Amino acid sequence: MVARTRSRANGAVVETIKIESSELVAKVKKTSAPRAKKKAVSKPYIEDVLGHIVIPEDHSLPQSFVDFHTPEFVKGIQHIVAIDPSLYPVIVHKNFTHFQRQSVPQLSDEDLIVSYWYSLITGVLAQQVSGASAKAVELKFRALFGDLKINAHNTLKLTYDQLKSAGFSSQKLNYTLHISQVFDDPTSNLVKTQFYDESLLEEIVEELVKLKGIGMWSAKMFALFTLRDLDVFTYDDLGVARGVARYLGRRPQLLKEIKTHVHSSEELRALLKKRSKFEKKDSRRDWVPLHDEYVKQVGLRFSPYQSPWMLVLWRLGSTNIEILENSSVRSEASS
Known part of the structure; x- marks a missing residue:
């Protein structure tokens, strides 16, 4: 119930409005009711969007697609298409840049191991933060070395405060120092190129997950994108x-x-x-x-080409049609 009363103050008429408490509570409850959760809105499915791409009778991949990728990756894609030709349009409409065939300088064993170490610590930096934030910390980290070579050994020469100044959280700093200690140990399997060459994927992953900050998923991503192993599969991704x-x-x-x-x-x-x-x-x-x-x-x-298959699944799982529309050559079988 609303009650109105009038009074005079300093010659002016003042109207006071009173609302009974029960009505006020009812109004508050009504206005503070939780909003209904928005339901997911389905987007156009990628296989429907790419229906214009014709599947050749012999399932041959476009030459531009073959030329762009490493020979082993192409074999994996051919294996997938042979099993399920209906995936052909999804596969060939756009290149898989992580398996690009390119002229890469032959690294010494030492530099190769350094690249593995760096891949792992930058992976740690990227955990649970935006790409821009991780990149900013990485650039500050690199600047700490000055003229020194960026590697595990020289990382351990930096002080705790220097590393913190680059933007490392305490946890990620501890992970980075631990990984650097392992890669600075000449007895560690992870600093021996023959270990990577001769070991099974399971053995490499088992060794990687011993590192602080590297779980099963991170180890498999390292095997996929750094080692370019062709039979990696993360079912829990x-x-x-x-x-x-x-x-x-x-x-x-x-x-x-x-x-x-x-x-x-x-x-x-x-x-x-x-x-x-x-x-x-x-x-x-x-x-x-x-x-x-x-x-x-x-x-x-x-199998044994679960890595390219996983890349196809990520593509199937993504419905970002804007990316498809921005492909350089949408009307052809490759981009």
């Missing part, structure tokens, strides 16, 4: 999970076959009891997650 969900969502028969395979194995069937990483419902998603075991089986289907 969000982009991979989304890509698989969209890929199998349009191929129900294949999904049925994969589920049948998993359920026919007592060992694999038991793993389905474990909660999948992306099982939790999220109203912001416009895709339905599949169990990790199904995602793994999709990856194994394209």
Whole structure:
């Protein structure tokens, strides 16, 4: 209820409005009601957008695509297209820049190991921050060396305060110092080129995850983008999970076959009891997650070229149509 009263103050008429507390509470409750969560808005699917690209009968890749990429990566792409030709348009419409064929100076063993060390510590810098922030810290870090060579040994010569001045958080600074100590130890497997040449991917990853700040995902990303290993697969990556969900969502028969395979194995069937990483419902998603075991089986289907397959999945999982529209030659089979 609203009550109005009038009084005089200094010759002026003053009107006072009183609202009973119960009504005020009701009004507050009404205005402070939580807003409904926005539902995910589906965007045009990449396979539909690229429907204009014709798939050759022999599935041959465009020469410009072949010339751009490393020979081994091209073999991997040919392997994927042979298994599923329908992926041809998604694959060839744009190059995969991380596997570009280019003239790279032959590095000495020492410089190669330094490049591995640097890749790992810059990866640590990039964790949980924007690319611009990580780059700013990296530039300040490099400036600390002056005329000295940037490597693990000289990093350990810098003081704690010098490194902090570059913008390192305490945790990332500790990670960087630990990784530098390992790479400054001549007995470490990680400073021996033959270790990388002769070891299985699992053995390299096992050694990498011993480093502070390097988890399984980071180790596999290092193997993929720095070592250029062609059979890396991170089933628990969000982009991979989304890509698989969209890929199998349009191929129900294949999904049925994969589920049948998993359920026919007592060992694999038991793993389905474990909660999948992306099982939790999220109203912001416009895709339905599949169990990790199904995602793994999709990856194994394209082995020993799971790395290029993972890049394709990231492409399937991304619906940034603006990027597609800005491709330099959208009307051709490659860009």
